[in-house]
Amino acid sequence: MNDIQQELMGFVSREFLNGNGDGLDADTPLLELRILDSLTIVALYGFVEARFGVKLDGGPTSPADFASIRALAHLIESRRAAA
Numbered sequence: 001m002n003d004i005q006q007e008l009m010g011f012v013s014r015e016f017l018n019g020n021g022d023g024l025d026a027d028t029p030l031l032e033l034r035i036l037d038s039l040t041i042v043a044l045y046g047f048v049e050a051r052f053g054v055k056l057d058g059g060p061t062s063p064a065d066f067a068s069i070r071a072l073a074h075l076i077e078s079r080r081a082a083a
Contacts, residue, residue: 004052004073011047014071016040026070036066054079
């Protein structure tokens, strides 16, 4: 697991799972399990911009980009590379 994935997992665990990230891994289906929804995604946008310097609303995204920690990390890495 890379650093971006670890930081995302820590944030999701702290902010959306009350610090209980037991069983959370890079492939946990965040949307399917309703860990992420429209309100939590807004908070996630803020975290990603502040921590990684990447604007998620700066280009097209799809639900697949938020399907898992791994998918979200890939989106962040892609946006970083494009910047």
